[in-house]
Amino acid sequence: MNSAFALPLDDDGVLQLAAQSMFEVFARNAEGMLVVDRNHRIVWISEGYKRFLPALGFEDERDFVGHRVEEVIPNTLLAQVIDSGRPILVDLLTNKAGTFLVSRLPLRDAAGAVIGALGLVLLDHPETTMQPLIAKFGRLQQELADARRQLAAEQVKNRRPKYQIASFIGSSPGALELKRLARRVAQTDASVLLLGETGTGKELLAHAIHAASQRAPKALVSINIAAVPETLLEAEFFGVAPGAYTGAERKGREGKFKLADGGTLFLDEIGDMPLALQSKLLRVLQEQELEPLGSNQVIKVDVRVIAATSRDLAAMVAAGSFRADLYYRLNVLPIKVPPLRERSDDIEALADALSEDIARRSGMPARQLTPEALDLLARQRWPGNIRELRNVLEQASMMSDDLQLTPDHFRGLLPLAAGRPRPPAAEEAAAAPEALLRPLPEQIAALERRAIAAALAQTRGNKLAAARLLQISRAALYDKLAQYGEDLAA
Numbered sequence: 503m504n505s506a507f508a509l510p511l512d513d514d515g516v517l518q519l520a521a522q523s524m525f526e527v528f529a530r531n532a533e534g535m536l537v538v539d540r541n542h543r544i545v546w547i548s549e550g551y552k553r554f555l556p557a558l559g560f561e562d563e564r565d566f567v568g569h570r571v572e573e574v575i576p577n578t579l580l581a582q583v584i585d586s587g588r589p590i591l592v593d594l595l596t597n598k599a600g601t602f603l604v605s606r607l608p609l610r611d612a613a614g615a616v617i618g619a620l621g622l623v624l625l626d627h628p629e630t631t632m633q634p635l636i637a638k639f640g641r642l643q644q645e646l647a648d649a650r651r652q653l654a655a656e657q658v659k660n661r662r663p664k665y666q667i668a669s670f671i672g673s674s675p676g677a678l679e680l681k682r683l684a685r686r687v688a689q690t691d692a693s694v695l696l697l698g699e700t701g702t703g704k705e706l707l708a709h710a711i712h713a714a715s716q717r718a719p720k721a722l723v724s725i726n727i728a729a730v731p732e733t734l735l736e737a738e739f740f741g742v743a744p745g746a747y748t749g750a751e752r753k754g755r756e757g758k759f760k761l762a763d764g765g766t767l768f769l770d771e772i773g774d775m776p777l778a779l780q781s782k783l784l785r786v787l788q789e790q791e792l793e794p795l796g797s798n799q800v801i802k803v804d805v806r807v808i809a810a811t812s813r814d815l816a817a818m819v820a821a822g823s824f825r826a827d828l829y830y831r832l833n834v835l836p837i838k839v840p841p842l843r844e845r846s847d848d849i850e851a852l853a854d855a856l857s858e859d860i861a862r863r864s865g866m867p868a869r870q871l872t873p874e875a876l877d878l879l880a881r882q883r884w885p886g887n888i889r890e891l892r893n894v895l896e897q898a899s900m901m902s903d904d905l906q907l908t909p910d911h912f913r914g915l916l917p918l919a920a921g922r923p924r925p926p927a928a929e930e931a932a933a934a935p936e937a938l939l940r941p942l943p944e945q946i947a948a949l950e951r952r953a954i955a956a957a958l959a960q961t962r963g964n965k966l967a968a969a970r971l972l973q974i975s976r977a978a979l980y981d982k983l984a985q986y987g988e989d990l991a992a
């Protein structure tokens with residue numbers, strides 16, 4: 503036997519021979535090879551590799567060799583192989599040059615340290631048996647990329663805020679000053695207190711301030727304190743630890759503070775906050791940490807608070823029903839939202855925008871208001887403010903097909919319609935007996951709506967006081983408000 507063709511007898515010799523043969527096989531049969539140094543720079547490419555350069559967007563080899571691999575080969579994992587020291591024996595790589603079967607191996611020095619990596623393009627021939635698989639993989643990759651793009655576009659659309667500062671319609675001096683202030687506070691991270699009557703746009707502004715702030719990519723979470731029963735408020739705010747309760751709460755629940763982490767928490771009707779909870783809220787605002795109910799673990803949160811109220815908080819502090827320290831904490835950036843009657847110059851722009859919105863939602867044509875109708879609207883007191891204006895426009899549009907609304911269309915909807923005050927309900931009924939022949943539930947609902955509107959107007963939007971005035975519970979009032987639509991306020 504000729505010893506020149508014999509295999510070496512020791513392990514090292516066998517391995518060395520295998521390594522050498524393997525490399526030669528790869529080098530001869532691979533479509534292309536490249537070597538990258540420890541700093542991810544391409545130091546060498548094989549002759550075969552050069553034909554991929556145009557498809558990768560490089561006419562000149564010098565624009566490719568010497569550059570960091572992740573900058574010139576999209577989707578490559580060679581850098582990862584160098585950093586982890588682990589090979590990727592077989593993989594499919596898809597980029598603008600096509601889909602390839604590739605192999606990536608770390609290169610080590612004599613001491614075993616990674617000094618670079620070798621990348622091999624094993625196959626790219628259409629006639630190989632792998633090709634249907636590669637083609638299918640390429641198609642799937644393409645579909646995945648399309649789906650991801652669509653999803654990202656959807657997410658951007660969904661994240662787009664409901665309201666921006668420009669959505670606050672009005673160019674009267676009061677409205678302009680308000681928008682200027684809103685833009686200013688959006689640049690800061692301090693607590694904001696929105697003070698104004700019901701329906702003046704406080705919630706809209708809270709959304710707009712959040713949207714204009716650096717927290718815009720994160721959530722704005724709202725909680726209407728007056729609408730949540732007192733006993734549930736604490737859990738609603740701070741959450742419940744798993745196992746703290748039996749039944750529905752067994753699994754625990756995240757509180758609004760946690761949900762708003764990184765974003766903004768809008769506390770509507772802050773004046774209705776029970777005293778006991780006020781001190782807990784103050785602590786969270788100061789420490790930016792909380793303990794869910796039934797847990798002894800402290801959770802860190804990063805939340806900006808925007809609070810709103812239609813009540814006179816300063817008077818409540820004086821009367822001892824609102825904590826002074828919480829008031830000062832929230833009152834860092836107070837913003838007064840003017841009532842509609844103080845910015846009647848804005849009525850026309852508001853009526854236009856609201857009419858268009860009503861038309862869009864109802865599928866009916868948008869109505870125009872005659873100058874006389876606008877004048878009539880400008881003379882109202884609007885205790886329910888813009889919500890009430892919207893409500894009145896909606897009712898007037900529902901009751902007629904006319905494209906132009908005149909003062910007559912508002913008869914019965916406004917106290918000053920057609921220049922005469924609306925008679926109280928009983929007198930009105932007596933004056934128009936045929937009105938009593940309408941279905942009873944309809945009449946009762948109409949009376950209920952008017953009574954609630956009157957109570958809210960009387961209490962300047964304070965729902966608790968309105969409920970007391972009507973001698974119904976706060977929860978019953980909220981039920982009715984929900985039943986008649988959130989736009990019932992006056």
Ligand SMILES: Nc1ncnc2c1ncn2[C@@H]1O[C@H](COP(=O)(O)OP(=O)(O)OP(=O)(O)O)[C@@H](O)[C@H]1O
Nearest residue numbers: 669670671699700701702703704705706812888889
């Ligand atoms: N300047 C404005 N431009 C356009 N729409 C407005 C404006 N202000 C308020 N609105 C609309 O009026 C309605 C009531 O506004 P919003 O709910 O923000 O009032 P609010 O002051 O928070 O009321 P409440 O104190 O009763 O919760 C909403 O439909 C809102 O979109």
